[in-house]
Amino acid sequence: MPSIRDVARLAGVSHQTVSRVLNEHPSIREETKQRVLDAIRQLDYRPNQAARALVTSKLNLIGILSATVGEFGPTASIAAIEEAAREEGYSVTTLNLPDTSPEAIGGAVRQLLREQVDGIVVLAPQVRVFHVLRGMAIGVPFVSLQTASGALEESVAPDQLEGARMATRHLIELGHVDILHLSGPQDWIEADSRMRGYLQALRDADLPTIPPIRGDWTADFGHYAGLELARRQDFSAVFAANDLMAIGLMHGFRDAGLDVPRDVSIVGFDDIPVAAHVWPPLTTVHIDFADLGRRAIARLLASLRGEAPSAEEPPAPALVVRDSAAPRR
Incomplete structure (x- = not known):
């Protein structure tokens, strides 16, 4: 590994000058500072953080x-x-x-x-x-x-609330009237924001609300919910608060004999990497x-x-x- 003295030799300065540059000393001329920084990049020099901490009292x-x-x-x-x-x-x-x-x-x-x-x-x-x-x-x-x-x-x-509104509005624009929400756990900020976005979209469209179902973010819960919900006939679409529950939900519906999206439409949230590769590929909300x-x-x-x-x-x-x-x- 290159040392501080290697940097000093390449930059044509003393090792004390390199140290002052690393510690952002105000007295260093800009030209000298640039030569030192160029040498650091060329050598891929990594300062010893423990040693710097002894001098600066900062661990970064x-x-x-x-x-x-x-x-x-x-x-x-x-x-x-x-x-x-x-x-x-x-x-x-x-x-x-x-x-x-x-x-x-x-x-x-x-x-x-x-x-x-x-x-x-x-x-x-x-x-x-x-x-x-x-x-x-x-x-x-x-x-x-x-x-x-x-x-x-x-x-x-x-803006997770807006993301949930977008997901719910998409189902409304597809003609769905009875839209169920599979929410996240109580007291979770994301769960609350996504549920409020769902409710706002329904209110804006003057559509009836169905009491949301509290989930736990897992695909296992989604699968269980799909098996149970398949016995009901009071909805045609589900907005799930995350992709894992949505994927489990599709599995549960399929095991119960329902086809997605022919019998029931599903939208998730998060856009996890596997969302594009399940069957059918999952419509979802992407967050960077x-x-x-x-x-x-x-x-x-x-x-x-x-x-x-x-x-x-x-x-x-x-x-x-x-x-x-x-x-x-």
Whole structure:
């Protein structure tokens, strides 16, 4: 691995000058700084973070507080956060919450602070998490990838309510009148936003509402719901709050002898990679979770530098039309 002295030799400066460039010392001339940066790129030099921390008292460490283990969206966002943080010279440590009790949340935040993180990204989908964070003196900047009534202002979040409206409107435009909603768990921000979007779309179209069914995000629950719902004749379409439940739902309907979309239309949410490859390919709402992760890091680093956050809006949801929804017979 190249050392700081290798960089100094290539740039034609002392190793102390390289160190000043790495630590953003204000007295370095721009021409000298550029030569050092060019040498760093040419040699692919990686500063020793532990050694830098002894000098600067900074570990350049971002903490991720996650209560969404296994969920596609947060997993994609975390991967993007890690990549974007590395590009800015930061390492990432991720702490997964075993549960979202106030004690567990407080303990997790204190653990990240003991690790001397410079900032925290919160991927916790329950409203109660934000209530706990509001009452804590965290002392470092943080940003959330969720937003809801009672959540924090420091959020970078997609308009999930509008995404759910788009999904429901698509079924309405296909002529469906009795549209059922398979929602996510109670107290989850995404579940609440997507259910409100569904209800708003029905109200806007002056259509009757059917009490939503609370699910748990899993394909297993979707399969069970499909078997049970197949006994009913009071709906012709279902908007599922995520793709896994939608895929399980299609499986359950098929096992019960119903054809999708001839007998019942289905729309999901998230656009997970497998959604395009199930049968029939799933119509769903696409969210760019990776872009959300990159925007979260940009907002957090702006806060660390004392800069105003970008006013750029998060990416809008997009309806991806495939074959699981058809005109009402």
